[in-house]
Amino acid sequence: MIELGQLEQLVAVAECGTLSKAAEQLHLSQPALSRSIQKLEEELQVTLFERQKNKLSLNPCGELTVEHAKKVIGQSRDLVERVRAFERRQRTVSVGSCAPAPLWDIVPLLSALYPEMTISSEMKSNDRLLQGLGDGTYQMIVLPEPIQQPGIHCVRYGEEQLYFSLPPAHPLSGAKALHLKDLDGETMLLLSQIGFWHEMHREKMPNTHFLVQEEDFAFNELVRASALPSFTSDLAIKREGNASNRVMIPILDPEAHATFYCLCRADEEKKLSAFFRRIESPAWKPS
Amino acid sequence: MIELGQLEQLVAVAECGTLSKAAEQLHLSQPALSRSIQKLEEELQVTLFERQKNKLSLNPCGELTVEHAKKVIGQSRDLVERVRAFERRQRTVSVGSCAPAPLWDIVPLLSALYPEMTISSEMKSNDRLLQGLGDGTYQMIVLPEPIQQPGIHCVRYGEEQLYFSLPPAHPLSGAKALHLKDLDGETMLLLSQIGFWHEMHREKMPNTHFLVQEEDFAFNELVRASALPSFTSDLAIKREGNASNRVMIPILDPEAHATFYCLCRADEEKKLSAFFRRIESPAWKPS
DNA sequence: CACAATTACGAGGGTCGTAAAAATG
DNA sequence: CATTTTTACGACCCTCGTAATTGTG
Numbered sequence: 001m002i003e004l005g006q007l008e009q010l011v012a013v014a015e016c017g018t019l020s021k022a023a024e025q026l027h028l029s030q031p032a033l034s035r036s037i038q039k040l041e042e043e044l045q046v047t048l049f050e051r052q053k054n055k056l057s058l059n060p061c062g063e064l065t066v067e068h069a070k071k072v073i074g075q076s077r078d079l080v081e082r083v084r085a086f087e088r089r090q091r092t093v094s095v096g097s098c099a100p101a102p103l104w105d106i107v108p109l110l111s112a113l114y115p116e117m118t119i120s121s122e123m124k125s126n127d128r129l130l131q132g133l134g135d136g137t138y139q140m141i142v143l144p145e146p147i148q149q150p151g152i153h154c155v156r157y158g159e160e161q162l163y164f165s166l167p168p169a170h171p172l173s174g175a176k177a178l179h180l181k182d183l184d185g186e187t188m189l190l191l192s193q194i195g196f197w198h199e200m201h202r203e204k205m206p207n208t209h210f211l212v213q214e215e216d217f218a219f220n221e222l223v224r225a226s227a228l229p230s231f232t233s234d235l236a237i238k239r240e241g242n243a244s245n246r247v248m249i250p251i252l253d254p255e256a257h258a259t260f261y262c263l264c265r266a267d268e269e270k271k272l273s274a275f276f277r278r279i280e281s282p283a284w285k286p287s
Numbered sequence: 288m289i290e291l292g293q294l295e296q297l298v299a300v301a302e303c304g305t306l307s308k309a310a311e312q313l314h315l316s317q318p319a320l321s322r323s324i325q326k327l328e329e330e331l332q333v334t335l336f337e338r339q340k341n342k343l344s345l346n347p348c349g350e351l352t353v354e355h356a357k358k359v360i361g362q363s364r365d366l367v368e369r370v371r372a373f374e375r376r377q378r379t380v381s382v383g384s385c386a387p388a389p390l391w392d393i394v395p396l397l398s399a400l401y402p403e404m405t406i407s408s409e410m411k412s413n414d415r416l417l418q419g420l421g422d423g424t425y426q427m428i429v430l431p432e433p434i435q436q437p438g439i440h441c442v443r444y445g446e447e448q449l450y451f452s453l454p455p456a457h458p459l460s461g462a463k464a465l466h467l468k469d470l471d472g473e474t475m476l477l478l479s480q481i482g483f484w485h486e487m488h489r490e491k492m493p494n495t496h497f498l499v500q501e502e503d504f505a506f507n508e509l510v511r512a513s514a515l516p517s518f519t520s521d522l523a524i525k526r527e528g529n530a531s532n533r534v535m536i537p538i539l540d541p542e543a544h545a546t547f548y549c550l551c552r553a554d555e556e557k558k559l560s561a562f563f564r565r566i567e568s569p570a571w572k573p574s
Numbered sequence: 575c576a577c578a579a580t581t582a583c584g585a586g587g588g589t590c591g592t593a594a595a596a597a598t599g
Numbered sequence: 600c601a602t603t604t605t606t607a608c609g610a611c612c613c614t615c616g617t618a619a620t621t622g623t624g
Contacts, residue, residue: 002363003290020578029616034580036614044367046374054578054623061374068366075362079355080289080331087333087348307603316591321605323589341598341603 004076006040007069009033010048014058014066092118093272096129097142099195101160101235102260106142113274123195133265140264140272144196147261153269155262155276158285161234162197162256163248167227173247180204180253187211189230191219197231200255291363293327294356296320297335301345301353376423379405380559383416384429386482388447388522389547393429400561410482420550427551427559431483434548440556442549442563445572449484449543450535452510452519460534467491467540474498476517478506484518487542 009026013033016022023030041048048062058066093110097103103121110119124132129141133152147154164183166173172182181204190201190210201210211228213219223230223243232248242248250256262279264272278284296313300320303309310317328335335349345353380397384390390408397406411419416428420439434441451470453460459469468491477488477497488497498515500506510517510530519535529535537543549566551559565571 001292001295002367003292004363005288005290007363008288018578030578031580031582031617032615038580044370046370051579052623053580053621056579061370061377064373065366065370068362068369072359072363072366075355076289076291076294076359079352079359082355083331083333083348083352086351090348305603317603318592318605318607319590325605338604339598340596340605343604 002040002043004073006036006043007073009036010040010062011066011069011073013037013056014062019056088118091116092120093140094138095119095121095140095142096124096132096138097121097195098123098126098129098144099142099160099197099258099260100193101233101239102142102157102262104235104239106140106157106262109278110275113278123193126196133263139268140262140275142260142262144258144260147263151266153264153266153276155280157260157262157279160258160260162251163232163234163237164251165223165230165232165243166247166249167229168245168247169227170229170247172249175249177250177252180251180256183229184208187228189213189219189222189226189228191216194231196258204253204255289327289330291360293323293330294360296323297327297349298353298356298360300324300343301349306343375405378403379407380427381425382406382408382427382429383411383419383425384408384482385410385413385416385431386429386447386484386545386547387480388520388526389429389444389549391522391526393427393444393549396565397562400565410480413483420552426555427549427562429547429549431545431547434550438553440551440553440563442567444547444549444566447545447547448521449538449545450519450521450524451538452517452530453534453536454514454516455532455534456514457516457534459536462536464537464539467538467543470516471495474515476500476506476509476513476515478503481518491540491542 009022009028012022012026013019016025019033019037020030023033026033028036037049044065046061046065048058048065049056050059093114095103095106095110097106100123103123107119107121110117126143126145129138129143130147132138133141142157146156164172164178172178175182180200184205185207187209188205188211190212192212192214193216201208211222213222219230220240220243222228223246232243237248262276264276269276296309296315299309299313300306303312306320306324307317310320313320315323324336331352333348333352335345335352336343337346380401382390382393382397384393387410390410394406394408397404413430413432416425416430417434419425420428429444433443451459451465459465462469467487471492472494474496475492475498477499479499479501480503488495498509500509506517507527507530509515510533519530524535549563551563556563
């Protein structure tokens with residue numbers, strides 16, 4: 001039986017041009033490679049090289065063999081890649097979310113419920129999420145609205161309320177509640193990884209100058225150190241505590257309030273049943 | 288590195304359902320196969336089977352692997368096949384002819400000129416021959432007419448004259464020459480392997496009842512033992528001598544005279560140059 | 575004389591088979 | 600108790616590397 005190792009050796013010789021160089025590349029002694037090639041020719045019952053005592057060069061038959069060998073080798077590499085990728089996917093739950101807050105609870109919860117699984121998560125636009133749910137990129141997605149579709153399982157997850165985070169010296173820091181337009185036109189700090197909330201900011205506060213921060217740490221430092229207004233939410237406050245020297249003022253616009261829904265494909269609902277049972281139970285509250 | 292042998296073993300286990308049966312099929316002890324499979328899983332870094340102490344069954348990942356393994360194995364078999372076929376073709380000259388007589392000389396001549404080559408020959412219709420010359424099935428063909436085409440090399444080879452072979456007792460056995468229609472309507476012996484001559488018989492002797500013989504030996508026996516008229520030709524007479532107790536009478540119809548031409552693709556003319564030089568030399572005569 | 579391929583030969587590793595163990599229906 | 604898988608162990612074959620040979624530019 002012909003073996004992949006032999007084909008690799010043949011290709012190496014073909015590409016190096018000489019046995020010695022190929023042997024070096026293959027971490028093999030040159031005599032060993034010489035024998036291997038001879039054995040390959042024996043098993044194929046075909047001579048692949050022109051022998052000129054001192055030189056070895058592919059004959060037409062050898063060139064054809066190399067050509068096919070590359071295909072076979074490529075396909076075998078492909079096999080390994082695909083199988084490993086498949087296995088990895090079997091062992092991972094991919095979650096896509098429209099906003100960061102739901103992931104704060106969902107990822108740890110999934111980790112706890114499926115300890116042998118890898119949990120991967122990312123944020124994307126609603127469109128991308130739905131598409132990814134369909135094509136298998138995600139096993140579960142979080143949207144700010146319910147989807148009623150055959151083949152899709154949809155469960156209400158929780159809510160999030162947006163707040164302004166103002167320094168006490170701000171003129172509006174005494175207000176009980178505000179609208180988005182009340183601060184429109186000012187300069188505000190904003191995190192970049194906030195998912196679908198970005199749309200709202202663009203639409204309802206078109207005149208605001210946002211200083212967008214990529215990093216969580218940098219954002220928090222600026223919030224503490226500067227007098228610039230920024231955003232937060234009930235979930236963020238629960239998670240990180242009240243930022244020192246900041247006043248949190250709820251935002252009255254309906255767009256500043258989100259209700260999140262967890263969706264998965266109906267044919268994968270069973271695998272995630274433990275998760276859905278948990279978030280559907282009366283005891284469940286986003287912490 | 289993963290090897291084809293391991294993939295074959297995997298496929299065998301998948302198809303046999305059990306290690307023992309697969310081991311038997313592979314002419315291998317069952318423990319050895321058990322280890323090989325384990326090693327494959329190790330190298331893939333993936334478990335392929337569900338282990339139930341007593342039973343071994345493919346998991347989804349294993350099924351995927353088997354699927355791809357079959358492809359790789361198939362492609363490697365294909366490699367061997369193609370390479371061997373290519374090598375065989377490198378070492379053979381395939382000749383196609385419209386009639387048997389030219390091959391009597393051409394095949395031995397090619398064998399003598401190219402002693403390291405295998406000469407293969409067969410008879411086909413003119414259409415098939417031309418097609419086969421184009422697609423590489425034949426390196427050379429023999430037609431009863433010249434072809435003037437760019438990319439095709441065409442050389443006159445020789446001629447053949449058809450004769451009636453009559454028993455002395457036949458009413459026409461005294462004639463100096465005859466036409467085909469003179470014997471139309473009688474019962475005649477005919478060889479099956481006569482190439483394009485068949486068309487002529489069908490067209491010019493539509494009322495004749497032909498007793499077609501598949502075998503050369505049977506035909507000759509019947510010619511000797513019976514009083515049935517048959518055909519022969521100048522080339523056949525030169526080759527086999529005058530059949531005892533038969534009168535050979537030339538046939539006057541132009542269709543009973545053939546001029547043969549040897550054709551090859553212009554891009555292969557060089558390989559066959561020795562042959563063409565020979566048949567173009569003034570000394571050449573079909574023996 | 576450096577470099578390339580082949581042949582010879584001894585050592586080491588890997589794979590095989592036999593034997594034994596564990597588990598199942 | 601027959602069947603199946605896995606582990607243990609010793610033997611053997613195969614391939615490797617070193618060394619030597621031959622041939623070339």
